[in-house]
Amino acid sequence: MMKRLGLAVVLTSFSAPVFADGDVADGAAQFIRQCVACHVVRDDAGNILAGRVAKVGPNLYGIADRPVASDVRFRYGDSITLAGAAGVIWSQENFVTYVQDPTKWLRDALSDRRARSKMGYRVRSDQDAQDIFAYLASLAP
Numbered sequence: 001m002m003k004r005l006g007l008a009v010v011l012t013s014f015s016a017p018v019f020a021d022g023d024v025a026d027g028a029a030q031f032i033r034q035c036v037a038c039h040v041v042r043d044d045a046g047n048i049l050a051g052r053v054a055k056v057g058p059n060l061y062g063i064a065d066r067p068v069a070s071d072v073r074f075r076y077g078d079s080i081t082l083a084g085a086a087g088v089i090w091s092q093e094n095f096v097t098y099v100q101d102p103t104k105w106l107r108d109a110l111s112d113r114r115a116r117s118k119m120g121y122r123v124r125s126d127q128d129a130q131d132i133f134a135y136l137a138s139l140a141p
C-alpha cells in the first residue's frame with residue numbers, strides 16, 4: 001500500500017507542468033505557426049528560446065505576469081503604452097483576450113473607442129491562445 005502510494009507520488013512529480021487550461025506542446029506548435037513571423041522569445045542572456053530574429057513585435061520572454069508594454073527595446077504604439085503605464089500586467093486572462101483581438105482588448109482596457117493596436121493579427125481559437133500562454137510561461141522561470 002505505502003509502496004504504491006510512493007510510486008504514484010514519483011510519477012506525478014515527473015509529469016509535465018500544467019498551466020491552468022493550456023497544453024504546452026500544442027502551444028509550442030501554435031507559436032511556430034502563428035507568432036514567429038513577428039515575435040522572438042529571447043532570454044536575458046540573449047539566448048533565443050523560440051522563433052528566429054523577428055523584430056516586428058516585442059520579445060515575449062517571461063510574458064506571463066509581465067507588465068504590459070515592458071520590452072525596453074521595442075517601440076510600442078501609444079495605446080498599449082498607456083495600458084502599461086496604468087499598471088496592467090499580462091495575466092493569463094488578459095493575454096488570452098488580447099491575442100484574439102488586440103484592438104478590442106485595448107479599447108476595453110482604456111475605455112477608449114479610438115484606441116489602436118500595432119499588432120495586426122488575431123488568434124482564432126480560445127484554446128490556441130490558452131495553449132500559447134502555457135507554452136510561453138513554461139519558457140521562463
Ligand code: HEC
Pocket residue numbers: 031034035036037038039056057058059060063067068069070071075076077078080090095098099116117118119120121123132
Ligand atoms: C503581424 C505581426 C504579428 C504577429 C503575427 C503577432 N504579433 Fe503580437 N505583436 C505585434 C506587434 C507589432 C505588437 C506591438 C503592439 C503595439 O505596440 O500596439 C505585438 C504585441 C504583442 C503582445 C504584447 C507584448 C508586450 O510586451 O506587452 C503580446 C502578448 C503578443 N503580441 C502576443 C502574440 C502572440 C502570442 C502571437 C501569435 C499567436 C502574436 N503576438 C502574433 C505583432 C504581431
